Amino acid sequence: MDLNQLRTFVTVAELGHVTRAAERLHLSQPAVTGQLKALEDELCVTLFDRTRGGMLLTGAGKLMLQEAEQALGHAQEVKNLALRMKDKVAGRVRLGTIIDPDFLRLGVFLKRLIETYPVIEIETRHGISGWVFASVAERELDAGFFLGPIEHAAMRGTKLTTVTYRIVGPTAWRGRLNCADWKALAAFPWVWTPRTSSHNSLVSRMFEENGISPARRVVVADQEASMVSMVSAGMGLTLMREDLAFAAEDDGRVAVWRGATLSNPLSFIFRAERSHDPLIEAMAGVIRSIWAPAATAEKSSNARVRGSIIASDRNDPKM
Incomplete structure (x- = not known):
């Protein structure tokens, strides 16, 4: 044996x-x-x-x-x-990445990881959250970034931050969006996402909790840049990360619905059986060192920014 x-x-x-x-x-x-x-x-x-x-x-x-x-x-x-x-962490790791690298602080993370553990070899593979989760669960990846709750007994994760989302639509629909309730939102056409994406589960839960369903899904897209382009072209509503949503609104590409926000945790995930694996511990330690101080500053900053947004929304004569 x-x-x-x-x-x-x-x-x-x-x-x-x-x-x-x-x-x-x-x-x-x-x-x-x-x-x-x-x-x-x-x-x-x-x-x-x-x-x-x-x-x-x-x-x-x-x-x-x-x-x-x-x-x-x-x-x-x-x-x-x-x-x-041996006091030596070495080996090859396969890391799953999602969304955009700057938001993940991917470059900073990988640079510090290699500087701290120079004999680690890293291979990154990019996809949507559901694919990364499944690949880590099936041992096709060693670890990865994931958006959403970790609801799997064999999986573990280190929460990095909470990501806030907004519903956005074409700028030409701003007036209709400003006075829209949940039922009215469901009547708009929607730019949808693949079933295994974090957007899909978040939007599906939103509709379910409000007792509604989208009247029409005009297209399925799996990249945020494509979704921004489709919304800007007037194809429908979609869910967008808040930082991207307000940036796109400032550029005149989309209109943001102020009625509610949605959120998902962003985590660094791995299989539970590898919690004490030196490679996993090394990566988790480095990524915590990068996100922990930023998260504290981000929390304080978000409180100030959200306050100004809420005040602006309430004083908006179009609301």
């Missing part, structure tokens, strides 16, 4: 399919099947029932799964301890 066999067993148990497990482990399907058979032969137990729907754990398999997960966890702890004893 070796750790590779245990890792294969745990992955097949999690995914329920040999083919999917082979893809995640970057092995051939016969290799995965062979490792499972070798493990079953050595333990003299049947770990899975093979069905048309996939691989189902037997009673013995369920018991063995707990032990296998613990064994893999202990092995990782041994590896982590060895790295700490």
Whole structure:
């Protein structure tokens, strides 16, 4: 018995399919099947029932799964301890990024990380929040940035800040927006986002909580720059990060609805089993050092800015 066999067993148990497990482990399907058979032969137990729907754990398999997960966890702890004893954090990390790099402070983060841990190799992959979350959960990425609540027992995160959003529309619709309630908002056409995006879950929750649904979704877009362009062209309403919304309004590209704001936490996420991994600890420590002082200043600044916005909204003769 070796750790590779245990890792294969745990992955097949999690995914329920040999083919999917082979893809995640970057092995051939016969290799995965062979490792499972070798493990079953050595333990003299049947770990899975093979069905048309996939691989189902037997009673013995369920018991063995707990032990296998613990064994893999202990092995990782041994590896982590060895790295700490060497006082050296090294290795390759795959980092998932979202939205725009400046907002994430990505350049500052990566520069400080490399300066502090010069032998870490970093590969960044960009996508929407849902994709980053799924990729970290499936071990395709080591860590990443994520917008939204972390509702997965196997995942952990370090909250960096709360991101505020506004509903925006074409400038030509400003008058209609100023007097619109929730029902009126739903009647407008909407620039929608993919199901796995943070925008999608936030807007969907907004509609659900107010007992309404959008009358028409004219297009689905997954990039904020594209969404700004579509709204500016008069295609519909959408949700936009507050800093982008007010900047676009100042440029005369959109009109901001003042009726309400929405918010989502921005977090640095990773799998729970890697909470004490030196690579994860190194990244989390550096990113906290960058965001913590900024968050304090941002909170104070936001209080002043929001106050001026609210006062401006109330004194707006168009409201």
